[in-house]
Amino acid sequence: MRLTNIKLWDGVSEALSEFHSIEIKDGKITSIGNEEKFDASSQASSSQDMAGLYVIPGLIDAHVHMCLDPEAKDPLAHVKVGREKQLDLMAKRAVKMLDAGITTARDLGGGKWEELNLRNKINAGELSGVRLLCSGQPVTSVKGHCHFWGGEAANLEEAAKVIERQISRGVDLIKIMATGGNITPGSKPIDAQFDSETMAAMVKIAHEHKLLVAAHCHGTAGIKNASFAGVNTIEHCSWVGSDGWGKNLNEEVLSEIVGKGIWISPTINSGWRKFMGSQSFETLIQGNYQKMRKAGVKLIASTDAGIPNVRHEDLPKALPIFAHFAELSPVEVLRTATSDCAEALGLGRQRGRLSPGYDADLVCYENNPLQDLSALENPIAVMAKGKWHRLV
Numbered sequence: 001m002r003l004t005n006i007k008l009w010d011g012v013s014e015a016l017s018e019f020h021s022i023e024i025k026d027g028k029i030t031s032i033g034n035e036e037k038f039d040a041s042s043q044a045s046s047s048q049d050m051a052g053l054y055v056i057p058g059l060i061d062a063h064v065h066m067c068l069d070p071e072a073k074d075p076l077a078h079v080k081v082g083r084e085k086q087l088d089l090m091a092k093r094a095v096k097m098l099d100a101g102i103t104t105a106r107d108l109g110g111g112k113w114e115e116l117n118l119r120n121k122i123n124a125g126e127l128s129g130v131r132l133l134c135s136g137q138p139v140t141s142v143k144g145h146c147h148f149w150g151g152e153a154a155n156l157e158e159a160a161k162v163i164e165r166q167i168s169r170g171v172d173l174i175k176i177m178a179t180g181g182n183i184t185p186g187s188k189p190i191d192a193q194f195d196s197e198t199m200a201a202m203v204k205i206a207h208e209h210k211l212l213v214a215a216h217c218h219g220t221a222g223i224k225n226a227s228f229a230g231v232n233t234i235e236h237c238s239w240v241g242s243d244g245w246g247k248n249l250n251e252e253v254l255s256e257i258v259g260k261g262i263w264i265s266p267t268i269n270s271g272w273r274k275f276m277g278s279q280s281f282e283t284l285i286q287g288n289y290q291k292m293r294k295a296g297v298k299l300i301a302s303t304d305a306g307i308p309n310v311r312h313e314d315l316p317k318a319l320p321i322f323a324h325f326a327e328l329s330p331v332e333v334l335r336t337a338t339s340d341c342a343e344a345l346g347l348g349r350q351r352g353r354l355s356p357g358y359d360a361d362l363v364c365y366e367n368n369p370l371q372d373l374s375a376l377e378n379p380i381a382v383m384a385k386g387k388w389h390r391l392v
């Protein structure tokens with residue numbers, strides 16, 4: 001299949017490229033170039049005139065929870081939903097994500113590995129939907145953040161068992177709750193849940209199994225433990241300490257994060273719109289991102305979709321808000337949701353770019369998202385692994 005007459009952003013470059021044709025075969029991009037470069041003997045079985053649409057790589061959300069219902073008032077409601085019903089709800093969420101232009105997402109926690117089941121069905125082509133990487137049950141402390149998912153560990157020995165259990169289920173990565181969180185009664189975001197030795201030992205086990213590690217971190221103490229342990233992504237990174245939310249950014253920890261090349265996944269979703277214009281909070285958060293970016297941190301886009309009021313298809317709406325708080329240009333924030341995100345997730349050679357050899361995951365828009373990010377809210381068509389999901 002050949003797509004012609006497109007304006008292409010490859011996921012990396014500063015600007016739209018001069019190339020305006022993509023050739024796709026067996027789910028992969030085989031070549032990219034100017035139309036005249038494709039000769040008549042080309043193998044492309046069909047050619048589609050895309051009428052000048054803007055085409056970018058499929059979006060990637062680094063932090064979602066397929067099992068959570070964002071409309072539920074009780075964040076634990078999903079635990080009581082029957083298996084059949086739950087799988088149906090999750091499959092519908094996966095389709096909505098694809099509708100929104102999200103072609104890959106990383107699921108960072110569920111209790112019953114149902115999201116792995118969904119992942120497998122989508123990968124096998126039995127269901128249409130966003131392609132998933134899944135962590136299964138996050139490792140947490142006794143009665144710690146999201147303990148209801150079954151990953152409680154009182155010590156390293158138990159933590160190792162939790163990790164082994166996830167591996168036996170076929171997870172793509174390991175998630176560790178390095179601090180408490182908001183949705184678990186009795187758990188405090190400021191508190192570290194594991195000491196630095198235990199964190200380091202857990203990360204070592206995961207890495208020995210060639211699995212990356214994502215660490216949930218609100219408090220600075222937990223961010224420190226996670227970064228010294230060498231996790232791969234720090235989720236939230238809220239810098240919570242004795243001075244309050246966002247007020248304890250630590251320069252030593254920051255330089256450890258930068259030195260180790262750890263990615264920060266801030267989970268700034270569209271709900272953060274309500275903080276825009278609230279001067280003290282906005283200034284605080286923007287100040288933190290200025291410090292982090294000056295130090296050289298690498299950022300990826302994430303929403304924590306599934307938590308109350310954050311829908312699974314939130315990412316296109318979230319990116320302008322993320323850009324506002326982190327003071328990123330449109331192209332910078334788009335990289336955090338394409339090429340950079342793919343790299344952070346260990347998919348840097350397969351996804352997140354429009355380039356020969358990469359998966360043919362792409363989204364088409366009428367307006368130029370590099371000029372105005374609001375264009376992302378209206379995708380015209382989405383292709384996942386070379387198959388059109390939606391073509392108006």
Ligand SMILES: [Zn+2]
Nearest residue numbers: 063065108304
């Ligand atoms: Zn989460």
